[in-house]
Amino acid sequence: MKLVMQVRLLPTPEQAAALEATMYSCNEAATWVSQVAFERGQFKNFALRRHVYGVVKSRWGLGAQAAQQVIKKTCDAYASLKANLRAGNLGRPGSRRHRQATERPIAFRPQGAQPYDDRMLSWQMPDRTVSVWTTYGRIKNVAFTGSAEQLTTLELYRKGESDLVLRDGMWFLFATCEVPEAPLDTDPEDFLGVDLGVVNIATTSDGEIMAGRALNRMRTRERGLRRKLQKKNTPSTKRRLRKRRRKEARRARDINHKIAKHVVAEAERTGRGIALEDLTGIREWVRLRKPQRATHSSWSFAQLGSFIAYKGRRAGVLVVYVDPAYTSRTCAECGHIDKANRVSQAWFACRSCGFVDHADRNSSRNIRARAWELWRCGAQSPAPAPTPRKGNGAGRKRSPTASGARCASPVP
Numbered sequence: 001m002k003l004v005m006q007v008r009l010l011p012t013p014e015q016a017a018a019l020e021a022t023m024y025s026c027n028e029a030a031t032w033v034s035q036v037a038f039e040r041g042q043f044k045n046f047a048l049r050r051h052v053y054g055v056v057k058s059r060w061g062l063g064a065q066a067a068q069q070v071i072k073k074t075c076d077a078y079a080s081l082k083a084n085l086r087a088g089n090l091g092r093p094g095s096r097r098h099r100q101a102t103e104r105p106i107a108f109r110p111q112g113a114q115p116y117d118d119r120m121l122s123w124q125m126p127d128r129t130v131s132v133w134t135t136y137g138r139i140k141n142v143a144f145t146g147s148a149e150q151l152t153t154l155e156l157y158r159k160g161e162s163d164l165v166l167r168d169g170m171w172f173l174f175a176t177c178e179v180p181e182a183p184l185d186t187d188p189e190d191f192l193g194v195d196l197g198v199v200n201i202a203t204t205s206d207g208e209i210m211a212g213r214a215l216n217r218m219r220t221r222e223r224g225l226r227r228k229l230q231k232k233n234t235p236s237t238k239r240r241l242r243k244r245r246r247k248e249a250r251r252a253r254d255i256n257h258k259i260a261k262h263v264v265a266e267a268e269r270t271g272r273g274i275a276l277e278d279l280t281g282i283r284e285w286v287r288l289r290k291p292q293r294a295t296h297s298s299w300s301f302a303q304l305g306s307f308i309a310y311k312g313r314r315a316g317v318l319v320v321y322v323d324p325a326y327t328s329r330t331c332a333e334c335g336h337i338d339k340a341n342r343v344s345q346a347w348f349a350c351r352s353c354g355f356v357d358h359a360d361r362n363s364s365r366n367i368r369a370r371a372w373e374l375w376r377c378g379a380q381s382p383a384p385a386p387t388p389r390k391g392n393g394a395g396r397k398r399s400p401t402a403s404g405a406r407c408a409s410p411v412p
Contacts, residue, residue, distance in 0.1 A: 001313055003179050005154050007146035009130070009171035015139050016171065020111075022134040023166060026070055027108040029060045033074045038105035043078040045071060061135050065119045073115055077106050113163045113174075121162055121173075125155045130173070132164070144173060153177050168242075182316030188273035191320065191375070193368025194263060194308070195327070195360045196277065196301045199345060202259050203360035204266070205275075205368040210259050215252060219298055222248045252300050260307035264315050273318035275371030276305055277327065322370045331355055332365035 011019060033052045042048045049071050056067040081101060084090050091097040120133040128151075131140045146154070160176035193205035201212040222244070229237040267274050279301055288296050312319040328348075330337045336352035343349050348359040357365075 001179055001181050001310065003153070003157075003177045003310070005146070005150045005158070005175045005177055007144045007150060007154065007173050007175065009173060010143040010145060011139075011171055015142055018134040018136040018139055019132065019164065019171060020166065021136065023112070023114050023164065024110050025060045025062065025135050026066065026073075026114045027110050027112045029056050029062060029067075030070045030074050030108045030112075031105075032056075032059075033071055034077070034105045034107065037074060037078065043075055043082075045075045048075060063120075063133060065117065066133060069115050069117065069120070073108075074106070077108075081106065111166045113165045115161045115163050117161050121164075123154070123158065123175075125151070153179065179314065181313050184313075184316050185271065185273070185318055188318055188375075189271045191273045191275040191368045191371040192263070192267045192270070193275045193364040193366070193371065195364040195367060196279065196304060197360055198295055198299050200360050201255065202263065202304065203358070203364045204263065205361070205364040206266070207358075207361055209358070209360065210262075215255055216295070218251060219248055219295075223294060248298075252298075253303065256300060256304040256307050260304060260311050263308055264311040264317055267312070267317045268315045273320055273371070273375070274308060274312055275320050275322055275367045276308065277324035277367060278321040279305070279324060320371045320375060322367055322374065324367075327363045327366040327370070328359060330362075330366050332357065332362045332369070 009019075033048070033056065036052050037043055037048050040048075040051065042051065049068075052071060053067055056062055056070055057064065062070065085098070085101065090101045116132070122131045124130065127141075128145065129141045129143055131138060132142055154175055154177065157177040157179050158175050159178045162176065163174040165172040165174060191205075195203045197203065197212075198216070199212060200209050201215065202210045225244070226241065229241050263274065282301075283297070286296075309319050311317075326337050329339055329341050331341060331348075331350035331353060333355040334350060334353040336350055338351050341348055341350055342359060344359070346359055347356070348362040349356045
């Protein structure tokens with residue numbers, strides 16, 4: 001499996017100036033290549049290269065391999081745009097967002113990331129340095145640092161391109177690594193159901209609750225601070241906003257990594273698989289009141305799910321996705337389904353048998369039972385596609401039948 005390792009570069013001022021000039025030249029050249037590709041309708045690497053390769057080398061002083069990377073970077077950007085349009089991520093055809101994306105060529109930021117292959121970038125792992133091509137020639141002995149785990153993974157499994165990134169005045173290299181996967185456990189003893197939520201980030205069928213109180217409080221505070229700074233709109237507030245940007249995202253990402261690591265370790269220790277809800281499209285098929293929209297939009301369930309999936313693959317733990325329909329309204333003891341069973345955000349009380357439990361714990365038990373039943377039956381069909389729903393969907397799950405499941409790893 002492919003993983004991306006991030007290490008920080010520690011260049012001298014002269015080295016940093018050469019790297020920055022190279023990044024500006026490459027992105028300026030990529031913007032020009034994008035204009036040519038847009039005018040000619042040529043978005044394939046080989047066809048576009050005939051029109052721009054010589055000009056890119058002569059006008060911006062790029063080497064042969066750097067010019068190739070600039071052209072490839074432009075073609076990859078248009079391929080991503082095409083995929084997003086096909087998936088509907090940029091709105092419907094004719095909408096304002098769709099027109100903005102299709103009616104003009106792609107432009108690259110002056111400090112946009114620049115890909116490097118092994119001909120342009122070489123690693124000296126024992127010395128913790130890299131040698132990098134720049135428009136001022138090749139600069140050597142650029143120091144880098146990272147955690148012990150990152151450096152070990154780099155030394156053992158690095159393969160392919162690396163991206164040079166300038167972020168908030170700091171230089172980074174994002175290196176691609178081909179990490180071997182552990183043998184998949186295709187005969188799990190049981191499943192560990194995981195319910196993902198906003199108030200409680202994750203709740204397992206073992207009864208463990210990973211509360212999101214601190215994260216939600218921090219998000220509320222950051223949202224209010226951004227509002228105040230944007231309203232004031234002075235040079236000092238703009239500097240403050242730039243300094244604080246991505247702080248919330250970094251904090252949420254760190255928490256999601258820790259939760260995913262803990263969940264996978266528990267499943268691996270007990271010989272179980274992991275069962276998650278397939279929440280694809282949830283932002284489209286629920287409607288929320290205005291005070292709930294910001295909280296719901298900042299819910300990073302997809303990121304946590306992806307972390308659990310890739311960490312599970314590394315550990316050989318099976319990850320199964322089940323249909324989330326009515327998991328929050330179904331009694332884990334008797335199977336009775338009723339909207340009134342969910343008496344509040346925190347509590348579940350069955351109207352049929354009187355069973356009372358924490359609402360998220362009850363949902364996670366339903367997820368576990370659904371995954372185990374489907375796995376025993378050998379179900380391989382994907383979960384049904386989400387459909388738009390009308391009305392207030394704050395506490396509503398998807399309505400189709402709960403007969404579908406999909407796996408993050410092949411079914412035996």
